[in-house]
Amino acid sequence: MRHADIPKAVSQRLSLYLRHLESLQRSEVSTVSSSQLGRSLGLTAAQVRKDLAYFGQFGFPGVGYKVQHLIAQLRRILGTDKTWLMALVGVGNLGRALVRYRGFEKQNFEIVAVFDNDPRVVGTTVGTLAVQPLDDLEESVRKRKIRIAIIAVPAEAAQGVADRLVAAGIRGILNFAPTTIVVPDPVKCCAVDLAVQLEQLTFQVQGR
Amino acid sequence: MRHADIPKAVSQRLSLYLRHLESLQRSEVSTVSSSQLGRSLGLTAAQVRKDLAYFGQFGFPGVGYKVQHLIAQLRRILGTDKTWLMALVGVGNLGRALVRYRGFEKQNFEIVAVFDNDPRVVGTTVGTLAVQPLDDLEESVRKRKIRIAIIAVPAEAAQGVADRLVAAGIRGILNFAPTTIVVPDPVKCCAVDLAVQLEQLTFQVQGR
DNA sequence: TAGATTGTTAATCGATTAACAATC
DNA sequence: TAGATTGTTAATCGATTAACAATC
Numbered sequence: 001m002r003h004a005d006i007p008k009a010v011s012q013r014l015s016l017y018l019r020h021l022e023s024l025q026r027s028e029v030s031t032v033s034s035s036q037l038g039r040s041l042g043l044t045a046a047q048v049r050k051d052l053a054y055f056g057q058f059g060f061p062g063v064g065y066k067v068q069h070l071i072a073q074l075r076r077i078l079g080t081d082k083t084w085l086m087a088l089v090g091v092g093n094l095g096r097a098l099v100r101y102r103g104f105e106k107q108n109f110e111i112v113a114v115f116d117n118d119p120r121v122v123g124t125t126v127g128t129l130a131v132q133p134l135d136d137l138e139e140s141v142r143k144r145k146i147r148i149a150i151i152a153v154p155a156e157a158a159q160g161v162a163d164r165l166v167a168a169g170i171r172g173i174l175n176f177a178p179t180t181i182v183v184p185d186p187v188k189c190c191a192v193d194l195a196v197q198l199e200q201l202t203f204q205v206q207g208r
Numbered sequence: 209m210r211h212a213d214i215p216k217a218v219s220q221r222l223s224l225y226l227r228h229l230e231s232l233q234r235s236e237v238s239t240v241s242s243s244q245l246g247r248s249l250g251l252t253a254a255q256v257r258k259d260l261a262y263f264g265q266f267g268f269p270g271v272g273y274k275v276q277h278l279i280a281q282l283r284r285i286l287g288t289d290k291t292w293l294m295a296l297v298g299v300g301n302l303g304r305a306l307v308r309y310r311g312f313e314k315q316n317f318e319i320v321a322v323f324d325n326d327p328r329v330v331g332t333t334v335g336t337l338a339v340q341p342l343d344d345l346e347e348s349v350r351k352r353k354i355r356i357a358i359i360a361v362p363a364e365a366a367q368g369v370a371d372r373l374v375a376a377g378i379r380g381i382l383n384f385a386p387t388t389i390v391v392p393d394p395v396k397c398c399a400v401d402l403a404v405q406l407e408q409l410t411f412q413v414q415g416r
Numbered sequence: 417t418a419g420a421t422t423g424t425t426a427a428t429c430g431a432t433t434a435a436c437a438a439t440c
Numbered sequence: 441t442a443g444a445t446t447g448t449t450a451a452t453c454g455a456t457t458a459a460c461a462a463t464c
Contacts, residue, residue, distance in 0.1 A: 003412060007431070011411050015404040016388065021385075033445065041388060045445090046433055053447055060440040063448035079410035085342040097305030103386055107403055146321040148409055172409035174402075178311055179231075180224065180249060190405045194382075196317055197398045201356055201380035202287035203219050204211060204396040214418055215455070241421065253421090254457055269422035269463040 010051050011078075013106050016041050016075040017048070020104045033064035085146045087170070089161050090118040090129050090153035091124075094176055098150060101128045112151070113140050115172070117157075133162075141168040148172045155179040218259050219286075224249050225256070226282040232275050241272035291314045291316045293354045297369050298361035299324040299332075299339050302384055306358060307335045319358070321348050325365075337374070342372075349376040363387040370397070 001070075020040055022031055034052075035045035052058055052065075055077050059065045066148050075081040086104075088095055088111050099111055114126055117134040133139060139147070149170045152160055158177035165173060173190045175181055183189045211219075228248055232240055239299045240371055242260075245254035258274075259268055263285050267273045283289040293313075295320050296303055305321055322334055325342040332339050340348060348354070358377045366385035373381060380396045383405055 003414075004219040008408075009431075011408060012404055014411070015401075017409040018407070019386070019403060020388070035445085039212055042390075044433065046435095047431095049445090049447065058446070062444045064438065064445065077411070078407045079414035080407055084406075093305040093308045097301040100301040101402075103402065104406075107406065111464050137266055147413060148406070164427080171413040174405055174409060178227070180228070184248075188409055190408050192400060192402070193223075193406055194309075194311065194400070195227060196220055197286055197382055197400055198292075198312075198317055198356070199223040199226070199286045200216075200219060200395055200398050201382060202292055203214075203222070203285070205355060206211075206287035208312065217455075243421085252457065254459095255455095257421090257423065265423070267422050270420045271464065272421065316461080 007052055010054060013041075013043065013047075013051050014074055014078055017051070018078065020065050020078075021071045021074070025071060028069055031064045032067055033057070033072075037065075051178050052114060083110055084148055084151060085110055085112045085144060086148045087111070087113040087115065087137070087141055087146045087165075088150045088152060089115045089134070089137070089165070090151060090157075091118075091126055092152060092154075092175075093119050095150075095152035096126055096150060098176075099129065104105045109148075109149065111144060112144060115140075135159075137164055138168040141165070147172070150176065151181070152176045200202065214262055218262060219415075221249075221255075222249070222282055222286055223260050224374070225259070226279065227288065229275050229279045229282070236245055239272045240278075244272070245407060248376070288316050291318055292356055293318055293320045293372075294356045294358060294359045295319070295321040295345070295354045296350055296360060297324065297342070297373070298359060298365075298385075299326075299329050299334055300360060300362075303358075303360035304334055306373055306384075307337065319354075320352060321354060323348075323361045328359060344352060346376040347373055349373070349378060354378065356382070358382045359389070360384045360386065368380075 017037065019069050025042055034048040038045045038048045060069055060075055086109055088099060091114055098101060099114060104110060114129045114131050115134050115137050116131050122131050122133045132166060147170060149165045151158055151161055157183050158175065158179050162181045162183055166183055166187050173183060175189055175191045178195050181189060225245065242256040246253045246256045266281055267280055294317055296307060299322055307322060313320060321343050322337045322339050323342050324330055324339050330339050332340045355378060357373045357413065359369055359381060360368055363385050366383065366387050367389050370381055370389045370391055374391055374395050381391060383397055383399045386403050389397060
């Protein structure tokens with residue numbers, strides 16, 4: 001089964017499984033059943049088994065899943081068994097915080113190039129990286145074979161930046177700009193949308 | 209129909225409708241049809257109409273929806289016609305960036321209290337706010353009647369902070385910590401999960 | 417009026433859950 | 441062996457889409 005055919009809900013849950021398994025590993029738990037895993041994450045045991053079964057037979061009847069083995073499988077399936085180089089565009093408050101965010105390394109992600117179009121920011125250093133002018137984007141992305149980019153620019157600029165990233169050969173975009181951006185088919189885009197999330201909260205919180 | 213009975217997929221799309229309508233308003237478009245709205249957001253016209261029809265009859269047959277009117281209705285439905293006070297816990301890189309993030313105000317959200325448990329950080333100023341010790345959390349939340357909180361602490365500390373926030377009367381939590389947190393029933397929790405989003409990208413990008 | 421578009425019902429599609437034979 | 445738990449099929453549930461009378 002091709003990855004494109006996997007329901008999005010399933011692949012999202014794979015990440016949750018992986019994170020929980022990693023925490024079990026830290027607690028030196030070596031085996032876990034679908035019902036235990038489900039209970040910890042608020043899912044049914046059947047759903048856990050069905051999700052994992054999309055990708056192979058990882059469990060042992062009567063025993064459950066071997067934590068270490070399932071972690072390795074999930075990392076391979078998700079593609080996080082290798083390091084991913086990322087570019088970040090937009091060095092405002094959020095961009096700066098993302099560059100400094102230590103969580104990426106743990107997951108095998110690394111920001112290796114940072115861009116901005118503000119001449120006052122270009123050339124300054126963020127973390128260990130010199131901010132490059134936006135004009136260097138295409139060359140830098142190609143040269144370093146960067147495949148994932150983070151957009152942290154204002155809403156008005158987001159689509160234009162996305163177009164350039166796509167033209168430069170980027171395959172996936174994580175979009176923090178508060179606007180929907182459109183990318184051509186083989187390219188993937190995920191939105192981290194504070195507005196949507198906060199309004200989700202106010203909608204549910206007021207409705208009582 | 210109670211808000212809790214609205215499918216989550218529907219309420220998420222309400223935010224997207226609102227944002228696109230606001231952009232239409234800035235372009236001085238006064239009327240929009242369900243098919244136009246759908247096309248802009250990658251949804252079917254039927255879905256747009258069905259989503260809106262959960263909450264009332266906002267459209268005019270043969271005409272479409274009045275942009276200004278629908279904006280007002282959606283703000284009322286989502287609860288963003290009033291200002292929401294927020295507390296933020298955890299003044300690391302990300303927390304700092306969020307306090308300084310200018311996008312909240314536009315949407316009627318305001319961070320009015322900031323907490324951390326690191327004595328080196330307590331008392332310092334972030335934006336216009338003095339960082340308070342975590343011990344002040346309950347009193348501050350109650351006194352200012354804060355109903356929404358943002359968690360931006362390390363994963364290990366997240367559940368403990370969530371428990372205290374809930375005890376202090378918080379009704380909704382936006383969780384940036386890379387871990388699943390559990391809250392008792394009337395309280396709502398939304399996760400902004402970089403790990404999940406990035407792995408979503410690598411999963412789809414590699415699978416070809 | 418003719419053309420456009422709504423709100424809503426019925427049909428379709430897809431995802432979740434329950435059940436159970438197979439397995440350790 | 442008896443007990444536990446898997447992978448998978450069939451049944452259920454819910455969400456999306458299509459169709460259309462009602463409306464402007």
